[in-house]
Amino acid sequence: MKRSLPLALLLTLPVFAAAAPPDGFEQRVESLRKEIGVPGMSIAIVEGDKVVFAQGFGVRKLGSPEKVDADTLFDTGSTGKAMTVADLAILVDQGKIGWDDKVIDRLPGFQMYDAWVTREMTIRDLLVHRSGLGLGAGDLMFVPRTNLSRAESVKRLRYIKPATSFRSGFAYDNVLYMVAGQLIEAVTGETWEHFTVEHLFKPAGMLHAVADPESHFADPNRAWPHARMNGGLRGAGDQQVLDERDELGRNAAPAGGLSISANDLSRWLRIQLAGGKLVDSDAHLFSEAAQKEMWKPMVLQPVAPRPDSLKATQPLFDTYALGWDVRDYRGAKIIWHGGAVFGELTAVVLLPDKKVGFSITINSEDGEIINGLMFELLDHYLGAPGNDWPAKFRDFKKQRVAEGLKAYNAKAATPVKVGPSLALAHYVGTYNDPWYGNIDVGLAKGKLTIDFKSTPRMRGALDHWQYDSFVTRFDDKTIEPAYVTFAINADGKVERVTMKPVSPLADFSYDYQDLSFTPVETKK
Incomplete structure (x- = not known):
């Protein structure tokens, strides 16, 4: 029989969840990986200040024997937005910038399409997708690769017409995180890449993580990207190895160009759960005050309806903070972000009230395994009944791909045999x-x-x-x-x-x- 604790002491203790991973979790992951056809993946789980799971599965590249382990680098896509925000938080703590400083005061020459927006845009505005730009506006400046510099890309923003008025709503973009990276260079004299490595990765002990393509390709323990390319539309057909050069242009790296291992992500998760405190140290990477700003909801996101099979995963509210999504699930607050580069996907998830965090990375575009395992782990830590979320997300994806192929094939069969007008x-x-x-x-x-x-x-x-x-x-x-x-x-x-x-x-x-x-x- 457990000894009871005084109520006052109980109220001051952090709430820890049951031991992880769930029973049979390793076998469950490997079974799903093989069933869905994901070449390789890695998962890290932390509880409080402890890493309770960090492991790789499968291979780094189809056709090659090298196994994924907890130190294998994966491209982590837009989960890196939170790390660019952490870079800025370090500068805020140092008194070099403020979240609500005007961008033009810190980055001379910055200009948006509208002169009033140019004058009013703050550093905070760069980070929360409320600028008035349309969904993904300007992404072809770095997708799937580019010969444009970051400075040139930022210069071209002045020509992108807004889709809505400033601060009127949410539309996800990447290009303003390029501006954030350029602003860091303007304030510090260091490139975003150098600043991230020297002031974030090294102090955090994330010693395998890299911020530039050269360092990524120099590490033999890296995952290769894969996608389904031969089934009529991308996302249908068999898994194929992609050219490593098909990563996003480095000009957009502050929006999602980091390569990180499961072991390093576990340190990032621990720092987040500790309010910025470094692992095994009393020092802080960034202050608790800065973290509160990072997790503070700023913009409402529209909640898309989900099919009945996935209705329980549909949040009642969904918001965007500084580099993080903040939403609810089964009454709990979830801090998380997904990441996607062509051929690799990532999710980084925090349950702050349970002092739990986890990351899932894969070297393919099979998001159903990430979504499925994400909600299985959330259910486990929230004490919810088990649910075969991977199967339900897989069925949903199959339906979407089938509907997409049907629409594509119908359109392909109906062009009008008229034209062209000119030689x-x-x-x-x-x-x-x-x-x-x-x-x-x-x-x-x-x-x-x-x-x-x-x-x-x-x-x-x-x-x-x-x-x-x-x-x-x-x-x-x-x-x-x-x-x-x-x-x-x-x-x-x-x-x-x-x-x-x-x-x-x-x-x-x-x-x-x-x-x-x-x-x-x-x-x-």
Whole structure:
């Protein structure tokens, strides 16, 4: 029989959950990994200040024998936004910046499309997706790769038209985290990469984590990206190894360009649960006051309805804080963020009231295993009845892919056999979009071609679709195909080129619909 404690003492003790992992968790994960077809993954679980699970599963690369372990580097995508925020928190603690400082006061030359927004935007505004930019606006400046510098990308933001008014609502973006990275360099004289390694990773003891591609590729213990590419649409078919060069452009690294292992993520989780206190030290990476700011909900996110099978996972509220999502699940507060780069996915999850945190990383795009295990672990720590969430998320994904293929195939069968209006040579030329840059439309062997000049290896043929619309399926098959439409003026000349994704399931970062190219006048 346990000895009872005085009520006053009980009220001051942290609330710890039952020992983790759940019974048979290791076998459960490996079974799901094989069933779903995920090449490799890693998981870290912490309770309070203790790491109770840190392990790898499967292989780093299909066709190779090297196993994933707890030190294998995975690209962690947008979970790195919270670390860019932590960089800023360190500067706030040092008195070098304030969360509500105007960006233009800290980053001279910063400019948005609207002059009033430029004057009013604060550092906090950069981090909470309420700028008025549309979903994923400007992502083609770094997706899937780029030759643009971070400074040049930030300079081009002034040409991206807003979709809504400033601070009126939520629309997820990456480009303003590029601004945050550039601001850190302006304030400190250190690149975001150097600052993150020297002032965050090293003090935190995250000694395998890296912030630049060169360090990532230099580590042999790294995961390779994989995706399902041969089933008609991305997300359908068999798993294929992707080219490692298909990572996001380094200009956008402050939005999600970190590579981190399970062991290092376990230290990050412990620091978060300890209010910024370093592992095995009385020192702090950032103050408790800074962490409260980071976790403070700032913007309401719309809650998308989920099917009946997943209804219990639908939050009553969903908000965005500084680099973190804050929502509810079964009456508990969840602090979390997902991360995605092409070929790898991550989730970092905190149950602060239970002093529990965990991370899940995979080297494929099979998000159903991350979502499924995330809610299984949440149920375990919240004492909720068991539920086969991975199976339900898998069924939901299968349905979405099937519906997407049906819609795609229906559209592919119905183009109008009219056009093009002009001889192909009249479409040839260089066209410019102010924020993206140039495309070249050429003519080779009787077919039009397209080449995106700010994106290495993004080129392909233009096959006539209908009227003055063409479809390009890029030579690099990992890039989402697009419809390319030429608008012809009264003089029979091309005056504008617009685009949209072919796939109804295309990732929002392929923001073709935001492009508007006009002819570049050539000197005679």
